[in-house]
Amino acid sequence: MAKIIGGITTSHIPAIGGAIAQGLQEDAYWKPFFDGFPPVHEWLDKMQPDVAVVIYNDHGLNFFLDKLPTFAIGAAAEYQNEDEGWGLKPLAPFAGDTDLSWHLIESLVADEFDITMCQEMLVDHGFTVPMSLLWGHKDKIPVKTIPLAINTVQHPMPSPARCYKLGQALGKALRSYDRDTKVVVIGTGGLSHQLDGERAGFINKKFDLMCMEKIVSDPEALTRYSILDIVREAGAQGAELIMWLTMRGALSDKVSQLHSNYHIPISNTGAGLLLLEDAA
Amino acid sequence: MAAAAKEVQSIPGTTIFDGEQSLKGYALNKMCYSFNEATAREEFLKDEDAYCEKFGLNAQQREAIRARNVLQLIEAGGNIYYLAKFAGIFGLNVQDIGAQQTGMSLEDFNAMLVAAGE
Numbered sequence: 001m002a003k004i005i006g007g008i009t010t011s012h013i014p015a016i017g018g019a020i021a022q023g024l025q026e027d028a029y030w031k032p033f034f035d036g037f038p039p040v041h042e043w044l045d046k047m048q049p050d051v052a053v054v055i056y057n058d059h060g061l062n063f064f065l066d067k068l069p070t071f072a073i074g075a076a077a078e079y080q081n082e083d084e085g086w087g088l089k090p091l092a093p094f095a096g097d098t099d100l101s102w103h104l105i106e107s108l109v110a111d112e113f114d115i116t117m118c119q120e121m122l123v124d125h126g127f128t129v130p131m132s133l134l135w136g137h138k139d140k141i142p143v144k145t146i147p148l149a150i151n152t153v154q155h156p157m158p159s160p161a162r163c164y165k166l167g168q169a170l171g172k173a174l175r176s177y178d179r180d181t182k183v184v185v186i187g188t189g190g191l192s193h194q195l196d197g198e199r200a201g202f203i204n205k206k207f208d209l210m211c212m213e214k215i216v217s218d219p220e221a222l223t224r225y226s227i228l229d230i231v232r233e234a235g236a237q238g239a240e241l242i243m244w245l246t247m248r249g250a251l252s253d254k255v256s257q258l259h260s261n262y263h264i265p266i267s268n269t270g271a272g273l274l275l276l277e278d279a280a
Numbered sequence: 281m282a283a284a285a286k287e288v289q290s291i292p293g294t295t296i297f298d299g300e301q302s303l304k305g306y307a308l309n310k311m312c313y314s315f316n317e318a319t320a321r322e323e324f325l326k327d328e329d330a331y332c333e334k335f336g337l338n339a340q341q342r343e344a345i346r347a348r349n350v351l352q353l354i355e356a357g358g359n360i361y362y363l364a365k366f367a368g369i370f371g372l373n374v375q376d377i378g379a380q381q382t383g384m385s386l387e388d389f390n391a392m393l394v395a396a397g398e
Binding site: 015059061064065066082083084085153154156194195199200201202203205228232236263265267268 | 293310313315368369373375381389394397
């Protein structure tokens with residue numbers, strides 16, 4: 001049977017991709033951020049996951065306002081990025097796992113999560129930056145991937161409580177897969193940041209650190225916030241916290257925190273990293 | 281009015297991109313979404329008027345594009361994720377547009393970000 005070996009959360013700021021491309025990991029601005037990753041790399045090397053389910057938000061590459069799903073999942077043999085309007089470099093395609101995708105779709109819909117099914121899906125920086133952070137130093141990314149996109153472009157966005165339940169349904173679906181597959185669940189985005197409006201540049205360290213603690217010890221406390229509560233406390237794009245909550249829902253009630261890092265600022269953002277395992 | 285729009289008034293300096301904004305900004309956002317393609321960016325730069333016309337921008341949206349003014353673009357219904365692709369045409373990143381929107385110098389805006397970590 002499939003096993004969820006753990007969960008990772010990381011910010012997915014586009015500038016990180018640029019820093020990786022330019023080899024700026026030791027640069028004074030970037031070092032406190034990139035120094036968070038070696039323990040995660042070591043854990044991944046030890047655990048050798050087969051599949052990564054990557055929960056992220058599309059920023060207007062694959063989806064437009066004409067047809068905007070709240071929840072969407074990839075069911076393709078591979079996924080590609082594009083330049084997103086900024087001339088980003090094309091990356092090697094990310095391998096998919098169609099058999100597991102369809103298993104997840106069957107299970108999620110049976111559990112009343114009527115997710116949009118995508119046999120073609122471009123993946124943007126919300127997906128690719130975490131993949132580069134976790135495996136970009138390898139010759140080849142050693143996992144198959146399943147992208148799961150949650151709308152944070154257009155309000156109304158799904159509530160933190162709904163996303164946590166989606167994560168629980170995802171966890172149940174993964175554990176019921178009848179192949180011996182080791183899965184890591186990745187929630188990307190956040191933490192506090194706001195790009196738009198007179199409040200651009202808003203970062204809330206205190207709220208971020210509280211979220212990083214609660215998501216480990218008491219995630220249900222975070223499900224009591226509304227999206228607008230989070231926008232108020234963590235900025236307009238701080239709503240990406242729902243990706244972290246979805247990841248957390250897929251893990252067990254009790255988890256151990258193996259590693260964490262938090263640094264301000266990366267671009268306009270409070271950048272967070274967590275590595276969690278189900279408690280023994 | 282959508283429930284979200286009422287509550288937004290309590291979040292200063294923030295426009296909630298709800299159905300009302302999305303309806304208002306559809307043509308503008310559709311144009312900015314097109315900038316995912318390099319050929320679209322080239323076409324815009326070659327003949328800005330014709331490109332805006334093609335997407336049916338209204339006068340307010342056309343003026344905001346002409347002014348390269350992010351607050352005006354948001355006021356005209358623009359969504360930041362699509363607007364970021366417009367800003368990218370001119371090589372502007374999110375600190376550049378943050379400084380523009382807050383009326384700060386780029387140096388002061390960056391200093392504010394650093395101070396948030398202290």
